[in-house]
Amino acid sequence: MRLRLVPENTNWDFFRYARYTLGASILAVVLSLAAWAFIGLNFGIDFRGGTTIRTESAQAIDIGTYRDALQPLELGDVSITQVFDPGFGADRNVAMIRIQAQEGEESVAADLVANVEAALQTVAPDIRFTSVESVGPKVSGELILTAIYALGAAIAAILFYIWLRFEWQFSVGAVAALMHDVILTIGVFSVLQIRFDLATIAALLTIVGYSINDTVVIFDRLRENLIKYRKMELRDLMNLTVNETLSRTLMTSGTTLVALIALLVLGGDVIRGFVFAITWGIVVGTYSSVYVAKNIVLMLGVKRDWSRPDKTTAGTQFTTSGDDA
Missing domain, CATH: 3.30.70.2040 (Alpha-Beta Plaits)
Structure with a gap:
């Protein structure tokens, strides 16, 4: 007997309000950047000296x-x-x-x-x-630069990896989702004035790793379905893919959140900022895997027939000729 958080076969339309969800994400990013610019971060002793x-x-x-x-x-x-x-x-x-x-x-x-x-x-x-x-102030300044370099290098490496493994549209969608998660996390820290220190940077890197893992799992299933259902509309195909991976996504995120919430409540003040960042990051990361990364791929279009090269339209077409599997 297996535990299921969702029915075995679901047919939910995740892209019914694609424009609105993507627009809400863009608005949230803009507001987070504004909070960062006008309110600022409550830097810990690591960054302030x-x-x-x-x-x-x-x-x-x-x-x-x-x-x-x-x-x-x-x-x-x-x-x-x-x-x-x-x-x-x-x-x-x-x-x-x-x-x-x-x-x-x-x-x-x-x-x-x-x-x-x-x-x-x-x-x-x-x-x-x-x-x-x-x-010291000199050390804290160096730590800020090092933290920025670390985040930038991680995101650049992921961009290159996704580009090699899939198509450039997938890479753009994945990196946009990662930037969405990082910026929203920074925005929450700015609004709530939670202490921002080196532990928070470690949490941001953890969020990046977790979010891209969830995104790649769905991308892998999407690539399989692109070969299997060559004539199905891309929007329907992506809905099918998300529904097929929905149970895995919720089980992974849910079990992780159970442990994090326990740490958030009982772990003490020393790790509270770190745990809060990861908890928030997992929530927005799960959301962005579908409503940011997949929305962008849907907008850009993808190559449909992965079994043969198409030099003139590869990576830009929503449909190509072929039979349904």
Whole structure:
């Protein structure tokens, strides 16, 4: 007995509103880019430079009191946030204090960290620093460039791979879907002001890998059906392909999301941003595999008879002569 999330034989029309779904995706990308441009990202210490201090205390955290205690030190930009986690006991109060890199220094000096601890002990005598992480402005700038290069190289390699394995229309559709997923994820991080750090870059690369895997599975079935049903309209053929792979897509995404949601709820604040990025990426990645990648292939058209070369129309025709399989 096998578990099925969808009936064995489905005939849903995924491209009935192709123009609207593609238009909605384009609008979402534009809004995400606008949020990125006007709101900006909440860069973590990896990209901004400075020092992050994690504190613990049995005494309840009062962010205003903490800020007042640090005010005389004139540290510049200081961000204080309380960390909530289901696994914390009532006597475990955790805060994250982010201090910008001081002028002329690569990071906050050790003596200044000691001054910060002394200042906070005046309002929370039992406070202790469980971790202190520092990144210099020069290093953070290099990390941003490296992250951009990593994403660009991954997408370029995928573009080349899909182009070799299929046709150029498939490559364009796959890369458009990947860019859609990455930009929407960045847009959500911008709107919600979730911390954007190196862990988020790792999540984006994971999203790229997951999304292209889902897209290639459907592309493989589509290529088989292009040979099998040579006279079927491309739109109907693509609907058939998506319906045939629908159970696999939902089972793969669903089981992955179960594990991710558990990590999102119980995994703690350290990995929460990373897990949220992957969770969001899987949702939009599953959507884009059909409603972005396949919509673009449908618009561009594909070569229909893969059993023989067609030098004049290869890769541009919706139909060619031949018999139905």
